[in-house]
Amino acid sequence: MGESHSLEERFQAYVDAENKIEPKDWMPERYRKTLIRQISQHAHSEVVGMLPESNWITRAPSLRSKLILLAKVQDEAGHGLYLYSAAETLGADRKDMIDDLHTGKAKYSSIFNYPTISWADMGAIGWLVDGAAIANQVMLCRTSYGPYSRAMVRICKEESFHQRQGYEIMMRLAKGTPEQIAMAQDALNRWWWPSIMMFGPRDEDSPNSAQSMKWKIKRKSNDELRQEFIDKTVPQAEFLGLTIPDPDLKWNEETGHYDFGEINWDEFYQVIKGNGPCNKQRLDDRRNAHEAGEWVREAANAYAEKEAQRRKEGNAA
Amino acid sequence: MENANLYDYTLRLGDTALILGQRLSEWCGHGPVLEQDIALTNIALDQIGQARQFLQYAAELKGDGADEDTLAYHRDAHEFRNLLLVEQPNGHWGDTLARQFIFDTYNYFLFERLMKSKDERIASIAIKAMKEIAYHAQWSAEWIIRLGDGTQESHDKIQQSIDDVWMWSGEMLEADKLDVAMMEAGIAPDLNEIKELWLTKVSEILKIATLEMPEGTGHQRGGKKGVHSEHLGYILAEMQYLPKSYPDATW
Numbered sequence: 001m002g003e004s005h006s007l008e009e010r011f012q013a014y015v016d017a018e019n020k021i022e023p024k025d026w027m028p029e030r031y032r033k034t035l036i037r038q039i040s041q042h043a044h045s046e047v048v049g050m051l052p053e054s055n056w057i058t059r060a061p062s063l064r065s066k067l068i069l070l071a072k073v074q075d076e077a078g079h080g081l082y083l084y085s086a087a088e089t090l091g092a093d094r095k096d097m098i099d100d101l102h103t104g105k106a107k108y109s110s111i112f113n114y115p116t117i118s119w120a121d122m123g124a125i126g127w128l129v130d131g132a133a134i135a136n137q138v139m140l141c142r143t144s145y146g147p148y149s150r151a152m153v154r155i156c157k158e159e160s161f162h163q164r165q166g167y168e169i170m171m172r173l174a175k176g177t178p179e180q181i182a183m184a185q186d187a188l189n190r191w192w193w194p195s196i197m198m199f200g201p202r203d204e205d206s207p208n209s210a211q212s213m214k215w216k217i218k219r220k221s222n223d224e225l226r227q228e229f230i231d232k233t234v235p236q237a238e239f240l241g242l243t244i245p246d247p248d249l250k251w252n253e254e255t256g257h258y259d260f261g262e263i264n265w266d267e268f269y270q271v272i273k274g275n276g277p278c279n280k281q282r283l284d285d286r287r288n289a290h291e292a293g294e295w296v297r298e299a300a301n302a303y304a305e306k307e308a309q310r311r312k313e314g315n316a317a
Numbered sequence: 318m319e320n321a322n323l324y325d326y327t328l329r330l331g332d333t334a335l336i337l338g339q340r341l342s343e344w345c346g347h348g349p350v351l352e353q354d355i356a357l358t359n360i361a362l363d364q365i366g367q368a369r370q371f372l373q374y375a376a377e378l379k380g381d382g383a384d385e386d387t388l389a390y391h392r393d394a395h396e397f398r399n400l401l402l403v404e405q406p407n408g409h410w411g412d413t414l415a416r417q418f419i420f421d422t423y424n425y426f427l428f429e430r431l432m433k434s435k436d437e438r439i440a441s442i443a444i445k446a447m448k449e450i451a452y453h454a455q456w457s458a459e460w461i462i463r464l465g466d467g468t469q470e471s472h473d474k475i476q477q478s479i480d481d482v483w484m485w486s487g488e489m490l491e492a493d494k495l496d497v498a499m500m501e502a503g504i505a506p507d508l509n510e511i512k513e514l515w516l517t518k519v520s521e522i523l524k525i526a527t528l529e530m531p532e533g534t535g536h537q538r539g540g541k542k543g544v545h546s547e548h549l550g551y552i553l554a555e556m557q558y559l560p561k562s563y564p565d566a567t568w
Contacts, residue, residue: 054346058339061559061568062386063369067362073345074358081351119559177566293349296410299467
């Protein structure tokens with residue numbers, strides 16, 4: 001009976017039975033392409049995401065907080081490496097992926113196009129941005145592609161730690177002086193909407209989602225994840241004594257969820273298109289680092305070749 | 318203060334670690350390749366970790382309710398005791414590596430001896446830090462070799478970087494009154510001995526890297542007594558602005 005089924009049908013049955021797809025398995029070309037796009041964008045997000053936070057390392061207000069932030073940004077670089085490796089198992093090349101980032105062909109998470117203008121932003125990013133990322137990533141721990149799912153398991157452990165650290169910064173501010181409380185509220189005001197935009201367009205405006213769900217790349221829809229995040233985060237804001245900047249936000253007894261106001265989708269699509277406040281700055285930073293480092297990478301390659309040659313000659317002698 | 322000399326000496330160790338960590342952390346997110354971004358950030362992290370240990374100890378010696386943050390954030394440039402070398406700007410990758418190599422090689426021999434310091438606290442910090450410092454010294458020496466014996470461009474660049482940073486190298490190798498007093502107390506090592514070891518190692522690595530040892534004695538002095546280059550004021554303005562703007566806040 002199996003013989004009459006197409007490769008694609010067998011693949012779907014395999015996925016439906018909750019099996020993991022591995023690099024050498026057959027997979028539909030669109031599955032491969034979708035994953036390369038998604039994993040590389042995820043990797044780019046980790047790398048570009050270092051910039052808004054590294055912006056505050058030299059200005060962290062205590063040595064302890066400086067150390068924590070430095071360790072966190074270092075973890076993000078490590079996550080980028082895991083993810084580039086996962087994408088490479090699909091036949092993508094890290095150099096090409098990075099070129100695509102630098103030419104603007106590949107995207108990264110829209111959230112990193114917002115500026116970090118106060119120390120409280122380090123708290124808001126950890127709490128909200130990492131919180132939203134975790135919601136997404138916990139789902140991806142069960143994604144159908146094995147290498148991606150295993151990368152996410154490792155990443156989620158560190159990510160949850162980062163979120164707690166972010167919330168701790170918010171807590172210190174929210175329990176601090178009036179200036180610190182104002183700083184925390186201002187950061188929440190600026191990061192709230194961009195954070196809930198991180199889940200992507202509404203389900204009805206997200207045409208690729210259905211296929212991704214069917215292949216079990218995605219396990220939950222954008223709107224489901226967004227609702228879960230809001231339900232979880234509102235009580236955390238209340239605990240801090242801070243106000244979420246959404247006059248329409250209210251508990252709905254019937255649904256057992258929070259209702260919330262309309263997202264500014266114009267802003268969302270502008271940022272995605274490259275017209276957010278920091279898109280140019282972020283890409284310039286990445287490109288400049290890459291270009292300034294070219295002679296260093298060339299030197300490392302030239303030295304490695306010389307060493308290989310010397311070893312060969314040494315063996316021959 | 319009962320232990321004024323020990324306090325000053327501990328500050329030198331803490332401030333040098335802190336300012337270098339601060340400088341290196343400027344690289345975070347801007348390295349030539351992700352792996353080396355991580356390596357350099359990792360070294361920054363180690364330096365700041367060591368700075369905390371020394372500054373906590375200095376704060377205890379000072380008494381008066383000071384802590385590591387009081388010392389890091391509420392002293393001005395003339396009260397900082399770091400080496401001039403570590404406050405120099407990062408420049409390009411080669412400039413950062415030249416500074417790091419010159420410093421790490423010294424720091425390796427220094428900490429190897431500080432592990433046997435008669436001051437138990439300094440000895441225990443040094444023992445803990447030694448693993449990190451051995452890694453830093455290996456990493457920066459390897460990069461000097463890689464750049465020196467890489468391409469013609471990298472060779473010329475790193476030679477220039479070493480020549481440029483050399484003038485700041487003498488201060489760490491020359492004992493002043495405080496170093497002598499600490500040496501006599503069995504707390505600090507003999508810097509003459511470290512200077513010999515440093516010269517031997519640096520010339521050995523430069524030779525492998527096909528680079529020339531610069532002439533000159535690294536003549537600039539001042540950091541250890543609070544007379545700094547123009548760079549430190551900016552480093553501190555950036556580093557200290559929040560605690561200074563909000564003196565009643567805790568973070």
